[in-house]
Amino acid sequence: MPNDIEYRKILTELITKQMVVLGPTISLLKARKVSSLVIDDDGHVVRINGSPEEALKSLINEYVSLSGEIIKKTMEPLLARYPSLLELGKQMVKESEGNF
Numbered sequence: 001m002p003n004d005i006e007y008r009k010i011l012t013e014l015i016t017k018q019m020v021v022l023g024p025t026i027s028l029l030k031a032r033k034v035s036s037l038v039i040d041d042d043g044h045v046v047r048i049n050g051s052p053e054e055a056l057k058s059l060i061n062e063y064v065s066l067s068g069e070i071i072k073k074t075m076e077p078l079l080a081r082y083p084s085l086l087e088l089g090k091q092m093v094k095e096s097e098g099n100f
Helices: 004-022 024-031 052-067 069-080 083-099
Strands: 037-039 045-048
Touching: 004 024, 004 045, 004 052, 004 069, 004 083, 024 037, 024 052, 052 069, 052 083, 069 083
Parallel strands: none
Antiparallel strands: 037 045
16 A cells, blocks of 8 residues: 555656646646645645555546647656556556547
């Protein structure tokens, strides 16, 4: 089971990668719509209030709604570096496909 530090790391990496793809303003705006996340101006997740799994799912949904295929391609190599989150992440991306 992933711990809070692992969730903060993957959430931070997801946000910072999206900052490169979408630009910092849009990326941070979408990330900050996830009310359970506290994010600094550099895209680092400082704190997760509530379920980290739900926070990750919500963040993925925010970006998928904006950038669809881009987030899927961004998530694949990122999740590969976090084996404990790999299946969960793949499932979340697959579930979010219904949001188009």
